[in-house]
Amino acid sequence: MSDLTNLGIAALRDGFRAGDFSAREAADAFIAAVAAGRDLNAFITETPDHAIAAADEADRARSAGELRPLSGVPLGIKDLFCTAGVQTTAASHMLEGFVPPYESTVTSKLFGAGAGMLGKLNLDQFAMGSSNETSAFGNVISPWRRGGDTVALAPGGSSGGSSAAIAARMVPGATGTDTGGSIRQPAAFTGTSGIKPTYGRCSRFGIVAFASSLDQAGSMARDVRDCAILLEQMAGFDPKDATSLDVPVPRWEDNLSGDLKGKRVGIPREYRVEGMPAEIEALWQRGIDFARDAGAEIVEVSLPHTRQALPTYYIIAPAEASSNLARYDGVRYGLRDLPDGAGLQDMYAATRAAGFGAEVKRRILIGTYVLSAGYYDAYYTKAQKVRALIARDFERAFETCDLLLTPTAPSAAFALGEKNADPLSMYLNDVFTVPASLAGLPAMSVPGGLSAEGLPLGLQIIGRPLDEQGVLDAGLAIEQRAGFTARPDRWW
Amino acid sequence: MSVDLPTVRKIASLARIAVTDAEAAAIVPELNNILGWVEQLSAVDTDGIAPMTAVIPNSLRLRDDVVTDGNRRDDVLKNAPQAEHGFFAVPKVIE
Incomplete structure (x- = not known):
């Protein structure tokens, strides 16, 4: 049998249902990949027993004809989601050894749908960072390398363990959380x-709360369909x-379509920032061509306050964080x-x-300062x-377009240590992702091509509130045309 | 606006984070760098704009006033650094 770790979520689910392999075989293959990938430091805690128990249950359910939506699919879980009985650290020493007696709603739903858990994925500490370098459990190393050198690169952040584990095929998909770009930027950095x-x-x-008015969980996987399923x-x-x-969850997977006829895709002119690398501009143009080829009409739009988004974010997010993190007092847990x-x-x-x-x-x-007496209003x-x-x-x-198309990040992945001094x-890495976060809008990153150095570059699609379908469809249209098949050469 | 050493010490005290003299001194320029950068917002005309309170319009719900959980003292105390006699234990606060 070919290596089951080459299969994504849809292929695992469907192959398992068709009887091509057992859930246990799939779980064992990924558990072995997790063990073989420890050099990447993508996991804080490995949970092979959880994955095996879910797989055995899936195999039993298959023979009993009781399949669930994610039966046979093992996943990685960002270590920001509380998992009952399994250490949950938020990548901080503050929570080292914390074992939640309860399950987060998202993981509870995933496990209820039949998924198993391969482990808890590394991240920036309390999800604060864009490179995974703030983790108290060490850097995650991207499986990607620049052509011709062995410099360790950032997998992006804060969901850097999730992105690295997916790119290295240690997991077929993972949960992420996004406060200012923490799903999209790592996805862009890892293809x-x-x-x-x-x-x-x-x-x-x-x-685990960071900035409550911005925090939002989402899915990360190898392709758009798998993201929709998850x-x-x-x-x-x-x-x-x-x-x-309190709104119904649409059937995003069933309704997926890469046909953008009748859609107007907006290109925000303020995202053409000063000093944008030529290859990012070229990538953006390629994305515009893909959208047009898929039938979309391209329109130029203006988002006049784009430049103010980052400074706004760096007041609001730290303010909410200073309040949320007041709970870590050494009394109740941690x-x-x-x-x-x-x-x-x-x-x-x-x-x-x-x-x-x-x-x-x-x-x-910073948050304490901006909320303190005399400065709150200013x-x-x-x-x-x-x-x-x-x-x-x-x-x-x-009012004049249905979706927005932009680059996800201003550059390809940078080296570990390259930016953390300042x-x-x-x-500034989050310049393109933060505005949609501040507005609460659905947004996704899909691979658009490779940089001159052979590293993945991502395109971002932003949609209207609740129009995940439109975002996923445009993502699919780009995916179908980008033909992104590059994979990191295995060195780990 | 910028912060000086006494301000950093005050913020750290409000945030209940112990800082050494060397740490506080290092934090001063870091915070000033960030605060100087966010200062650009003061140039934005926000006259007549209401501050955002909900990013996606959503009405707050009411639920029936009934007990939905409880009697889980041991669960609640399980992760406490120090628990005694069914309570969280802290250093003595009343002499």
């Missing part, structure tokens, strides 16, 4: 696909999340650092100094006003 749905589509219950099982109303949307003779206040301060990494502290401090209220303008820009653009240059 994989990922979709952040409309804010509120997936329940946030049981996902997202369909992750999404849905949940009374445990006050911002969960780390406690109690210096000799220390009182309660000293214990809080020592615990948080020891538990949080440098980037997390930086963001908590920073936070102002940012929420600009955010309203950014959302209005999109509403107006969608927080600002790292933040």
Whole structure:
């Protein structure tokens, strides 16, 4: 039998149903790939027993005729989703050893649909980062390398374990979360696909909180169809999340179509930023040609407040983070650092100094400052006003187009260590992904081609609220035309 | 607006994060760099614009006022760094 790790989610599901192989055989193949890929450091915790139990149950269900949507499919789970009985760290020492007694809604739905879990995937600490270098459990190393050298590259972030594991074929698909680009940018860096749905589509219950008005779970996989399959099982109303949307989950997979006839695809002129590398511009043009070839009409649109999106994000996200992360106090769960003779206040301060990494502290401090007395209106209220303008820009653009097409990131993957000395240059990586996050819109990245150095480049599609179908369809249209078949040469 | 050393110390204290003198000194230029950059928002005309409160319009729901969970003391305490007699334990706060 050919290597089952070459199969994506749809192929695994369908092959298993057709009786080509057992779920156990598939699980064993991926478990072996996970073990063989430890040099990439994509996993914080491996859970082969979980994958095997789900596979054995799937094999039993198949003989009993009780198949579920994801029977036979093992997945990777970003270590930001609480998993009952399995350590959940958010890649921080603060939560090392934390074993949730409850299951996040998203993982509960996935496991209820028959999926198994291969392990908990590494990420930037508390999902704060764009390169996976803020993890307390070490860098994830991208399976991709530039042609002709062995420099270790970033898999993107914060869902860097997810993107690396998919690209290295250690998992057929994975969960991600996206606050300012944490699904789309890692997908772009690794030649994989990922979709952040409309804010509120997936329940946030049981996902370690970063910035609650922005955090949204989504799916990551090798192709658009697999993303649709996975997202369909992750999404849905949940009374445990006050911002969960009470709307039905469409049958995204069944309705997938790469035909864009009658669609108007908008090209936002403000995304043509100064100093954009020629190959990113060429990639964008290729994407425009693909969309036109698929039948779409191309229209130029304007999103006047694009340039203000990043500074707005870096007020709102740290503000919400400083509030959300106040819960880590060394009392109820997680780390406690109690210096000799220390009182309660000293214990809080020592615990948080020891538990949080440098980037997390930086963001908590910025957030604390912008929310502090005398500065709240100047920073936070102002940012929420600009955010309203950014959302209005999109509403107006969608009066003349149905979808937006942009590059996902301003460059191909950079080397580990290349950008982490300067927080600002790292933040600028999210220039194209943050605006859609601020507006709560569905957005996805699909591979569009390779850089001159042989690294993947991603194209981003942004849709109207709740139009995941339109986003996925346009993603499929690009995927069908890009013919992206490149894979990293195995060195690990 | 920019921050100085005493301000960083105050923020760190509000955030309950212990910082050494060297750390606080290193944080000052980092925060100023970021704050200087976000300062550009002050140039945006936001007169008459209401601050965003919900990114996707959504009405808050009410549910029946009934108990839906509970009696899980041991679960709740399971991850506590220190639990005694069915309670979270902390250093003495009242002399």
